[in-house]
Amino acid sequence: MRDLDVPGGSAAPEKPAAVRYGLGSYLAFAFSLLSILVTALLVMAGDRIASEQVRSSIGSNLAELANQTTSRLDRGMFERHREVGLMAQRLARLADPRAVTAELEAMQRTYPNYAWMGLVDPAGRVLVSTGGVLAGDDVSAQPWFRAAREGGTVGDVHVAEPLARQLPNPGGEPMRFLDIAFPVSRPGRAEPDVFGVHLSWRWARDVRRAIFLPVGRDRSVDPLIVASDGTVLLGPPEVEGRKLAVPSLAAASRQAGYATERWPDGKDYLVGYAHDHGYLGYPGLGWRVLVRQNLDEAYAPVRELQWRLASWGLGIALLFSLVGWGAARLVTRPLKTLAAAARDLEKDAAVVQVRAEPYREVAQLGAALDSLVRNLQQKEAALRELNTSLERRVEERSAALRETFAHVRENEQRIQTILESAPDPFIGIDFSGRITDWNSRAEALFGWRRDEIVGRSLVEVLIPSRFRTSALNTLAQFTTSGQFPSAGLAIERTVVDRAGREIPVELRVGVINTGQLQVLCAFMHDISQRKEVERLKSEFVSTVSHELRTPLTSVYGSLRLLTGGLGGALPPQGQQLLEMSIRSCERLIRLINDVLDVERIESGRLELRRTRVNLRPLVERAVRDNEPYARGLGVDLQVDAAGDAWVEADEDRITQVVVNLVSNAAKFSPRGDTVRVVLRQEAGRARVAVLDHGPGIPPEFQPRVFERFAQADSSDRREKGGTGLGLNICRSIVQAHGGSIGFESVPGVRTEFHFELTLVDVGESERTSALRVDQPAS
Numbered sequence: 105m106r107d108l109d110v111p112g113g114s115a116a117p118e119k120p121a122a123v124r125y126g127l128g129s130y131l132a133f134a135f136s137l138l139s140i141l142v143t144a145l146l147v148m149a150g151d152r153i154a155s156e157q158v159r160s161s162i163g164s165n166l167a168e169l170a171n172q173t174t175s176r177l178d179r180g181m182f183e184r185h186r187e188v189g190l191m192a193q194r195l196a197r198l199a200d201p202r203a204v205t206a207e208l209e210a211m212q213r214t215y216p217n218y219a220w221m222g223l224v225d226p227a228g229r230v231l232v233s234t235g236g237v238l239a240g241d242d243v244s245a246q247p248w249f250r251a252a253r254e255g256g257t258v259g260d261v262h263v264a265e266p267l268a269r270q271l272p273n274p275g276g277e278p279m280r281f282l283d284i285a286f287p288v289s290r291p292g293r294a295e296p297d298v299f300g301v302h303l304s305w306r307w308a309r310d311v312r313r314a315i316f317l318p319v320g321r322d323r324s325v326d327p328l329i330v331a332s333d334g335t336v337l338l339g340p341p342e343v344e345g346r347k348l349a350v351p352s353l354a355a356a357s358r359q360a361g362y363a364t365e366r367w368p369d370g371k372d373y374l375v376g377y378a379h380d381h382g383y384l385g386y387p388g389l390g391w392r393v394l395v396r397q398n399l400d401e402a403y404a405p406v407r408e409l410q411w412r413l414a415s416w417g418l419g420i421a422l423l424f425s426l427v428g429w430g431a432a433r434l435v436t437r438p439l440k441t442l443a444a445a446a447r448d449l450e451k452d453a454a455v456v457q458v459r460a461e462p463y464r465e466v467a468q469l470g471a472a473l474d475s476l477v478r479n480l481q482q483k484e485a486a487l488r489e490l491n492t493s494l495e496r497r498v499e500e501r502s503a504a505l506r507e508t509f510a511h512v513r514e515n516e517q518r519i520q521t522i523l524e525s526a527p528d529p530f531i532g533i534d535f536s537g538r539i540t541d542w543n544s545r546a547e548a549l550f551g552w553r554r555d556e557i558v559g560r561s562l563v564e565v566l567i568p569s570r571f572r573t574s575a576l577n578t579l580a581q582f583t584t585s586g587q588f589p590s591a592g593l594a595i596e597r598t599v600v601d602r603a604g605r606e607i608p609v610e611l612r613v614g615v616i617n618t619g620q621l622q623v624l625c626a627f628m629h630d631i632s633q634r635k636e637v638e639r640l641k642s643e644f645v646s647t648v649s650h651e652l653r654t655p656l657t658s659v660y661g662s663l664r665l666l667t668g669g670l671g672g673a674l675p676p677q678g679q680q681l682l683e684m685s686i687r688s689c690e691r692l693i694r695l696i697n698d699v700l701d702v703e704r705i706e707s708g709r710l711e712l713r714r715t716r717v718n719l720r721p722l723v724e725r726a727v728r729d730n731e732p733y734a735r736g737l738g739v740d741l742q743v744d745a746a747g748d749a750w751v752e753a754d755e756d757r758i759t760q761v762v763v764n765l766v767s768n769a770a771k772f773s774p775r776g777d778t779v780r781v782v783l784r785q786e787a788g789r790a791r792v793a794v795l796d797h798g799p800g801i802p803p804e805f806q807p808r809v810f811e812r813f814a815q816a817d818s819s820d821r822r823e824k825g826g827t828g829l830g831l832n833i834c835r836s837i838v839q840a841h842g843g844s845i846g847f848e849s850v851p852g853v854r855t856e857f858h859f860e861l862t863l864v865d866v867g868e869s870e871r872t873s874a875l876r877v878d879q880p881a882s
Contacts, residue, residue: 131432132425139424147417158406163362166325166376166402170395171360173327174380177308177393182386184303185258185284187215189385192286192299195223199291205232217310219271219281220302223288224249226295237271243300248283252298258389259283261305261337280305280337308338325397330356332390339394342369352377356392364399374402526627533562533624537579540623549630551602566599568606588624591615596631608635656692663689699829712754712840716866719749719758719790723783726762733767738775741766745783749790751861757837758861764830765794765857772798772855785863793858800851809847810835834859 191211198204208221212234222233228244243249248259261280271279281302289296308329328339334347352363356377366372373396382388523530523543529550532541539562542554550557550566557565563575582588590613597611607630614625663686666674674682727741734741751758762781769779773796782793801809810831838845838859845859 129432131435132429134428136421136425136428139428140421143417143421143424147413158409159403162397162402162405163364163374163376166374166395166397167360167362167378168376169325169327170356170376170378170393173329173393173395174378174391177329177391178380178383178386178388181258181282181389182383184217184282184301185386188284188299188301189257189286191221191301192288195299196288196290201232208232208234217304217306218301219279219304222300224298224300226293226297231297246283246300248285248300249298251283252285252287252300257284257286258387259285261331305337325395328394328396330392330394332392337391350375350394352394353392356394367396372399373397374399528630529628531562531626531628533626535583535622535624537561537563537576539565546628549601549607549628550599568598568600571598586617588613588615599628608632656689656696659689712757714752714754714841716864717751717753717755717758719751719783719792719861720745720747722755722759723762723781723792726759727766727781730763730766730770734770734779737770737773739770739773740778741770742778742780743783744780747785749783749785750864750866751790751841752864753841753861754837758841761834761837761859762792762794764834765859768830769794769796769798769855769857772796774798786860788863789860790863791858791860793856795854795856797854800853800855801847801849802851806847806849810845831857 191207194207195204198207204223208223212218212221218234220234220237222238222243223231224243225231228242228246228249230238230241230243233239251257251259259282261282281304283300284303285298285300287296288299326340328343328348329337330339330348330353331337334349334353336343336346336348338344350367351365352375355361355363356379360376360378362374362376364372364374375397376395377392379392380388380390523541526543526545529546529548530541530543531539531546534540539557539560542552542557546557547553552565563572563579567575578589592612592614595611595613596608598606598608600606609628610631611629612627616623616625663682667679667682667686723745724743727743731741766779766781773779777797780795782791782795784791784793835845838861841861843859843861845857847855847857849855
């Protein structure tokens, strides 16, 4: 098949081909590895099982040797014990000392292992003995004599030095004996004599040779006979006659068995062990038999078995590897034929015939290759056509992208032109607080050029040091929540220019967060001149109010004195003019007080002395204070208070709000009407509502009800008088308490002004104290 032509493509330089192994090599390697692994597992399993069996067999053999030794010792001692007993019975029938001597000598010749035999009278004096040894000596202190007198018959192995000195000892080694003694009741004696025998310990060596010589000395099998106190009675020279303390010795006291342990000589041994049980009439002496063998020599058959298994396993693995290699060649031979057919495809062969079809899979693969060639030829033409189409579409998309980029550049230039033409400074800030954009108005206001300020921290450069902590907290809160608290609102802040001069500005911040673009857009307006005008106005209002209120208070006081008759009686017309002057003074004083309150509120100097206040008595007092004014207008006041309502508030300021609302309602109510003041508790808030049935508020005026100096233009309202500041002051006071104020009006039907404050919890003692204070005196 020919290579596909890609427009603009070129042939890549050929790299040297990496060395690749064939499938046959991989299969042969896999067969070999698998056969080695399986063989190794089988060898390991067989070695483990066989080794354990051989070890168990060797240990059991040593334990059996120990058991045979104890059994042979018990039987041999039983025979000696029985022989001595029978001899004692024969001696009991002999009264002549010479006959006794002859009997003893004959018996010693028959049993050479009896080193000494003697007959002892009840006082412990030797009457007759073999070879005359110890004849006439006193042996009453010997253990075997005392034991025979008390009923015992057998004593353990010991060294009898006086006897050993008088007996022949060809080998020169220490002579040890076993004592066997029986009481002998002879005719004519009141007390029984004692027949004692010293059995030579060489007898035990004969037992050892009889058992262990057939085993063979080349395997270093060492038997040890150990007394009940742990003394080695018979064994290797290095331990014979010494105390022995090994775990197998303690285990032999309980049962027969074998163990692997390290001995005091620092060598490891396989030890079989058993203990004597006695036999028939022979009670046993508590002997224990240990049969030890050096561990390396004991387990030599195990190592030989392991070597044989490993050799056989290696041979089997090699055999299976050869078989696997041959099988891999058989498997890969048709695949090589198939690979040759694939190479024909590289030479642009029109038709490929796969001739080697030894099994179904290769035949299917060959057919698939034929079909693949035909499909590739068809798809090559389709791919050429697709390449042409793609080139055309890429060119069209490239043109569209160029046009889009041109529009983007135009938009960027347009936005930059708009920002530069903006009348106010513009600052762009990323979400970390770094300045990203800066127009010429910002340069003119702050004195920093764009290339000097971009990339620096807004907080460190433009925010006064006393406000930096608050600004950083606001930025951190925005980064965490994604919500800017004053986004889109006009807020007043103080910034500094390059020279360190503080500038008051009105700031509007917008947030742009599209994922790829994250910017805070800030427009600033310098309000230094406005602040200066406000300051001058505030100073002017304060000065004028102070200069007016001082003389006005004096005039008002003088007029009140004249009304009280201080200047004498006045004619009716003069009295009327005087009352008109007093009302005008009062109106002017209220106007000045309202103006001062508004000025305090605007300047932020309105102080609230908050305490826990019960609104019910406060509302009742405010209504009582307005009753004279309402009666003069022909209006009744009614209080509807449903229980106590405790709030945290400035009592005088809230009283001012209630008085203002009640007086307004009375002023605009028709004669004979009733103004209701309602106190209710709803959803954790206290609601005070003042209802009247006056002319109401015209719809066109309702949006401006709470503005300063706002008054309706109807003639009846002008006749009522007022400064237009009362409701504005009420709203400011309620909002300063964290409450809300509003109204509902249906012209000609009813009007309701209301405000709400948050309720607080009070204790029982505070309620009782407030109840006592608020109750009127009887």
